[in-house]
Amino acid sequence: MLVLNAIIVDDEEFARSSLYFLLQENCENIQISGIAKSVTEARKLLAENKIDLIFLDIAMPGENGFELIPAAVQNNAHVVFTTAYDQYALKAIKANALDYLLKPIDIDELKETVIKATKYIGQNKLSAQQMNSQLTQLAENLADRSEIRKLNLPNGQGGYTLVNFNQIIHVEADSNYSVFHLSGMEKITVAKVLKEYEEILPENKFVRVHKSSIINLDYLKEYNSKNGLEVVLKSGVKIAVSRRRASEFAEKVKTYTNFRSDE
Structure with a gap:
């Protein structure tokens, strides 16, 4: 099975540690290359490592998760959003066919998301251009917030x-x-x-x-x-x-x- 290098980005310590544990126990092909509690720390991890997959929280103090998107696109990293609220953001993510996990994270949903990401990355189906288009459209929807x-x-x-x-x-x-x-x-x-x-x-x-x-x-x-x-x-x-x-x-x-x- 294809091994994916992943990072976890979340400002809450419990959320970071619980997701790390779930991945270690249930997704054997995920190699955690780093854990970040801010977008700034995540950018550094992306610059220093070849990252395939980012588990990205949305609501964080300072810069929110969406502000990491340009760096994710530049590094051709597949993004899985993790969120506990903000229904508009969740609706926008769904509309753009991007992966997401609702907190508290369900084990079966996590496994399914990892399998899907592994398939896309392994077969190179999700090109950087396609990902950029999806994420750019997401950013436009979120900037407007009147109607998707x-x-x-x-x-x-x-x-x-x-x-x-x-x-x-x-x-x-x-x-x-x-x-x-x-x-x-x-x-x-x-x-x-x-x-x-x-x-x-x-x-x-x-x-x-x-x-x-x-x-x-x-x-x-x-x-x-x-x-x-x-x-x-x-x-x-x-x-x-x-x-x-x-x-x-x-x-x-x-x-x-x-x-x-x-x-």
């Missing part, structure tokens, strides 16, 4: 496709996969459940109408109850609306329509 507008979707070819939210017509569940139907593009299938994207997509435009469907209200043409409640999209696709989601859907359409009329 773009989504990085793994394209099944070792890379990512950057998609504007307004390109997404609807998303459908296919077992443990999510299929994105896009305007002017081929559909993209992603190995993540629909629930993950329900949490990322803006609530003012996207609504889950069924356990297997999320639609973009920008592409809604009509809805009716001829054959049970269903929506018809501008693309001509018809999608059923489940009974338990009907009232929420109607309210979302009302709010969306009022918002559009005020523009």
Whole structure:
């Protein structure tokens, strides 16, 4: 198995020591090359060592974790964010298909993240250019903080496709996969459940109408109850609306329509 040189960056002593212990006990291919309690210390470790993987806390005094990103990109180091809060930051990380671990860190999630990182690094699927694009987009989202507008979707070819939210017509569940139907593009299938994207997509435009469907209200043409409640999209696709989601859907359409009329 490929051995990865890693560093842990966190200002809290307990968080540093507990993650170190979890990695030592459960991830035999991770070699801890250093532990830093600040971004300044982490930059020094990156300058002095060949680092493959960074476990990076977000909220730290002085410089926060995002300010280490330029050095991570320069050293082609894969980043796994660790965080206990700041829902906007977490949403932005998810939208850019970057790895993250919620504190307190779950052992199984840690193992899964390490396996994923090992695969990417070992096969050189995540190039420095791709990583830079993802992290740059993340920085833009975090700088704005009004609304996340773009989504990085793994394209099944070792890379990512950057998609504007307004390109997404609807998303459908296919077992443990999510299929994105896009305007002017081929559909993209992603190995993540629909629930993950329900949490990322803006609530003012996207609504889950069924356990297997999320639609973009920008592409809604009509809805009716001829054959049970269903929506018809501008693309001509018809999608059923489940009974338990009907009232929420109607309210979302009302709010969306009022918002559009005020523009």
